[in-house]
Amino acid sequence: MIKEPTVYFDIKLDKETNPNAVWIETSVKDDIIGFHVQHGDAYDVACIDLGIRVELPSVSSFNTLNVEMTSNDIIVEGELEFMTDFQLTTVIGNVMLQNASANSVVMQTSHGNIQGYFHQLATSLSANTDYGHIDLDIASILQGNKATSELKASAISGNIRMNLPKSFYSYFDLTSYSRMPTISPENLPEVHLEATQNKKHLIGSYGKSAGNKAILSTDIGNAQIRYVM
Structure with missing residues (x-):
């Protein structure tokens, strides 16, 4: 221990x-x-x-975690809880986060992939890479999670995929300058699309409430939200 x-x-x-x-x-x-x-x-x-x-002791709660590297991968494993925020930043390398939680989460790299697996939603979640893919899985969050969340992911060249639970009623804004953004499964009755003249820009809402936000943007690559039933 x-x-x-x-x-x-x-x-x-x-x-x-x-x-x-x-x-x-x-x-x-x-x-x-x-x-x-x-x-x-x-x-x-x-x-x-x-x-x-x-x-770090898993039984303890810490205020903040800030990891900054130049050319290393950053991996955070274990059900660690931070009272306020944590930020994981590297210039050349991948960033991977598994089951840690905080009020504000920032993951960023210039050249590398970002992977995040969450069992609790942060009030603010941001993932940014210039050249790399982003894969965020929030589909297995705890049922008692009632926080209103703003989720953002952006890339210059890379695919962005975000898995959300069916209970995550939200406003969404997806942009890809090279391909058509997608919401899956297709033809969900809870999905309400807003009219837009740009097929590379997909905006709308899912479910009854738009208190939550999911914003995805990539220049070259796919932008996809998948609601897990």
Whole structure:
């Protein structure tokens, strides 16, 4: 059992003849602990392979989680709860989130895919990638989830797919400049489409209430919402 937050660093060097070329410096300010990977001037940073694993007690609730990387995948696993928000950001790499929850969730990367599996809906959920696909599965949320949510996903080049439960009555706005956006299954009686002159833009509502919002936008790729019965 994990009793307290723990950070593990897995550092691999291509030149094992100088194991002291890389080291970790720790800084503490108020309730924030910072870890900084340092290396000597004679060592090329491109020759460092760094893996970071953060273990958190699953029985505890934390206020926020903010992970920022440059060229690493970010994976969050386990039913972790954050009181306010968490943000997962990488420049080159994939972002994957499974069953963690917070009031506000942000997942973003420039070059990589985004996958999110949720059992609770956030009040605000945002997923953004420039070049990559986005796959968000919210179909298995708990029945007691009553939050009004705004879900946003955007890509420049990539497909966007969002699975929603049949109970998620919402306003939807789907845009794709290369293909026709879709709502599935087709011909759902609860789906009400609004008139639009642009076939690449699909707007409307699902169900009785439009308090929730689902907004998907991609330049090149598919934009699809699937209501899971």
